[in-house]
Amino acid sequence: MNADGPELVEVDARTAVPRLEIPLRPVVVVVGGAEGMVTDVLDGVQQLFRSSLVPLLDEHKITVVDGGTDAGVMRAIGLARSAAGGRFPLVGVAARGTVAPVGAGTAGTAVPEPHHTHLLLVPGSSWGDEAPWLAMVADVLAGGRPSATLLVNGGEIAYADVERSLERQRPVIVLSGTGRTADAIADALAGRPADPRADRIASRSDLVRAVPVQAPDELRSVLGEMLGVTSD
Incomplete structure (x- = not known):
């Protein structure tokens, strides 16, 4: 990462990924809420990431891939990595038309999260256009090693993100208690009435597990199991 934020790469992601020079290793895909997260929930998620997730990622040299902008769960993982002195690669994948320079964001754009190590700008002008690229980048960075998706909160796009993971046989952890899509899927897993997409x-x-946001040890254990690493 340079002093001004993540390294920006504005080329076709399929050719750009090898240029990142990130060693192939297990990958966690973080998806979910951007601007739609309640402040106290977001603060709790950031603390959970700092105390429980970042040490696991660093210990096992795991790469994280997310949407890369300075909002919601992406801000939480960036701030947690910085606060905890994390060293794992944190790679954002965003549609080119949705990212604005720092200080120039508008209602339809967002600025990059400054604690990410890399940001891939891929084709697209709308939120969600990055979703297939994000899934593909995670595949390339894993290089056949285990990967998992962590869903925190989320809106409409989160359903598509989770479904793309399942299409790839990528297991999904739903962080329940964080609201919206994550809680709808957790309700469906528990047999409670839910959105039909959550039911699906x-x-x-076999691939989807719900973990309460108040259970850091369980999060480490389940994620470690999915990635084939030992959680101390």
Whole structure:
């Protein structure tokens, strides 16, 4: 990462990924809420990431891939990495038309999260255009090693992100108690009435697990199991 924020790469992601010079290693894809997260929930998620997730990622040299902008869960993981002195690669993947220079964001754009190590700007002008690229970048960076998706909160796009993971047989952890899509899927997994899209995702219970946001040890354990690493 340079002093002004993440390294920006504005080329076709399929050719750009090897240029990042990130060693192939297990990958966590973080998806979910951007501007739609309640402040106290976001603060709790950031603390959970700092105390529980970042040490696991560093210990096992795991790469994280997310949307890369300075909002919601992406801000939380960036701030947690910085506060905890994390060293793992944190790679953002964003549609080119949705990212603005720092200080120039508008209602339809966002600025990069400054604690990410890399930001890939991929084709697209709308939120969600990055979703297939994000999934593909995670595949390339994993290089056949285990990967998992962590869903925190989330809106409409989060359903598509989770479904793309399941299409790839990538297991998904739903952080329940964080609201919206994550809680809808957790409800469906528990047999409670839920959105039909959540029901469809929950039907893949072989690949989808709900973990309460108040259970840091369980998060480490489940994620470690999915990635094939030992959680101390």
